[in-house]
Amino acid sequence: MMKRIVIVACALALAPFASAQMYKYVDKDGKTVYTDQPPPGSEPKQMNVPSSATGSSPAPAKSAVQQDKELQKARDKAQEGTKKADETAARAKAEEERCESAKTAYTHYAQGGRISKYNAQGERIFLGDAEIDAERERAKQKMEEVCKKS
DSSP states (O other): OHHHHHHHHHHHHHHHHHTOOEEEEEOTTSOEEEESSOOTTSOOEEEOOOOOOOSOOOOOOOOHHHHHHHHHHHHHHHHHHHHHHHHHHHHHHHHHHHHHHHHHHHHHHHTOSOOEEEOTTSOEEEOOHHHHHHHHHHHHHHHHHHHTTO
16 A cells, blocks of 8 residues: 555656656757757747657557467468468379370370270270271370360
8 A cells, every 4th residue: 555655656746747848949050959948048939748648548458368369360271271272282283193194095096006905894805097096086185185274
């Protein structure tokens, strides 16, 4: 209790100094001078100096719970961005693999030579020239379709 009384007394004793008056005058060299005491032998202009900004208080600090919520939102947003980037990279990799597979198939048919396949019964059959040409065209179209994006 005594401590509060001393603090209040000091604040009241120092209050007049906070509202000190300011004087403005021009000295003999023509310089403008600002001071807290009136100049000797000249007519000073008393200035109204506004006191410190008491009306504007700083924004209240955010509570720990609110800060935690904002931090969690930022983390969630960052994770979502990372997840989307990973999905995009995975899609791009899959498209690249499909393109490479289509190029390999086209190259296989474009080289010529004897090409064989297995039929529905599991027997190995050799393709004729017309069948190879048809498969080559089909592989070329598929390659152009799959690889046109990259």
